[in-house]
Amino acid sequence: MSDFKDIWNDAEGQELSEEQMLAWLEGRLSPGEQHALEAKLAAEGMDSDALEGLQALGADDTKQLQRRLNLELNQNLKRKKRRRREGPGNQRWTTIAIFVILVLAILGFVLIQLRLK
Numbered sequence: 001m002s003d004f005k006d007i008w009n010d011a012e013g014q015e016l017s018e019e020q021m022l023a024w025l026e027g028r029l030s031p032g033e034q035h036a037l038e039a040k041l042a043a044e045g046m047d048s049d050a051l052e053g054l055q056a057l058g059a060d061d062t063k064q065l066q067r068r069l070n071l072e073l074n075q076n077l078k079r080k081k082r083r084r085r086e087g088p089g090n091q092r093w094t095t096i097a098i099f100v101i102l103v104l105a106i107l108g109f110v111l112i113q114l115r116l117k
Contacts, residue, residue: 020037021054022059022063025059026059
């Protein structure tokens with residue numbers, strides 16, 4: 001996990017805050033601040049298409065989308081954690097099914113052998 005790139009921190013370690021992004025979306029930054037932010041995003045590999053997409057959405061839609069995505073991600077993480085805890089219980093039924101199949105196969109083999117004699 002440590003080799004993932006943190007897109008919110010630039011090379012100098014300066015954090016790109018959510019407030020800066022929202023101010024940029026709402027047009028509250030000075031031209032110099034706006035240019036610096038766009039240069040920082042471009043240096044981090046953010047495409048101009050992504051920036052244009054954010055602008056097209058607008059600040060309110062972006063906030064709603066962010067809340068919805070955070071909610072969905074948290075729900076998915078909770079489900080995955082729950083599945084991990086329940087994991088070994090599911091293997092019990094798999095073990096029972098394999099055991100039953102093996103017993104039936106052995107019984108079938110024994111019955112066929114008795115019939116052939």
